[in-house]
Amino acid sequence: MDVVSTVAELKARVADARKAGLSVGLVPTMGALHVGHLSLVKRACAENDFVVVSVFVNPTQFNNPEDLRTYPRTLDADVDLLSANTSAAVVFAPAPQEVYPQPDTRVFSLGPVAEVMEGAHRPGHFNGVCQIVSKLFAYVSPDKAYFGEKDFQQIAVIRQMVKICDFKLDIISCPIVREADGLAVSSRNTLLTPEHRKAAPRIHAVLEESKALVGRMTPAELIKWTTDKINQDPLLCVEYYEIVDALTLQPIGDWSESDAPHGCITVQAGNVRLIDNISLK
Ligand code: AMP
Numbered sequence: 001m002d003v004v005s006t007v008a009e010l011k012a013r014v015a016d017a018r019k020a021g022l023s024v025g026l027v028p029t030m031g032a033l034h035v036g037h038l039s040l041v042k043r044a045c046a047e048n049d050f051v052v053v054s055v056f057v058n059p060t061q062f063n064n065p066e067d068l069r070t071y072p073r074t075l076d077a078d079v080d081l082l083s084a085n086t087s088a089a090v091v092f093a094p095a096p097q098e099v100y101p102q103p104d105t106r107v108f109s110l111g112p113v114a115e116v117m118e119g120a121h122r123p124g125h126f127n128g129v130c131q132i133v134s135k136l137f138a139y140v141s142p143d144k145a146y147f148g149e150k151d152f153q154q155i156a157v158i159r160q161m162v163k164i165c166d167f168k169l170d171i172i173s174c175p176i177v178r179e180a181d182g183l184a185v186s187s188r189n190t191l192l193t194p195e196h197r198k199a200a201p202r203i204h205a206v207l208e209e210s211k212a213l214v215g216r217m218t219p220a221e222l223i224k225w226t227t228d229k230i231n232q233d234p235l236l237c238v239e240y241y242e243i244v245d246a247l248t249l250q251p252i253g254d255w256s257e258s259d260a261p262h263g264c265i266t267v268q269a270g271n272v273r274l275i276d277n278i279s280l281k
Pocket of ligand 1: 175178185
């Protein structure tokens, strides 16, 4: 596996692969890789001949400078993990100046899908995600790109970006990988204190429990029930919990409004912001 840090090297490696008739898969990440990322890379390797994994903490998608500063960066361990567990061909790990030689002033008109939940709570976040992902798509021109359902809204936003930018590729969504206790695996979990780490599985446990109440409560009542139950632990504080349609990401007022109701939550656990989601179908 090669580690490249310039766009020119990356493009040259992909051009060679294309000349050899290989299909190309891309897995964008911010590094601090874990089993959740590996599940995406393994799937990409199973479905493509030549796989690029990008490892880049993208500054333009952080709306909180402290979050950007403390985000874990572990490139050597990431490369070891990928070479030991996958057949990915290239890791693209650029410096910020390589990707943004000048400020990226592009504004993506993403519509309602990007205006709710993370879009409302993290201004500029999805625009930054689209800036980096569109650049990666342009560098690599993959046949398929892989994203995790842990970032449920992000997948919908990226599908919208692909439509408006007319990229020709398949977006493949992959299921959430969880710890044995149910906590969604995340690079940010390493930043939790031992007490907050112990409290955090409650998020998924309560969401699971709430499934039995679908139809017996209105969406608004279920939102309140879920939020109150998670907040009963003083170490957890729900920032928002919304029940939305899985395709449009718009909140539903009644179960009859959606064939695929989906719960999306963000919880503050000490200094760490955890996100999770669940199908309520
Ligand atoms: P990140 O490095 O956090 O930007 O994540 C890179 C990709 O890995 C995104 O598409 C995430 O949705 C995905 N991912 C992160 N954690 C998980 C997980 N626990 N299960 C599945 N996919 C994940």
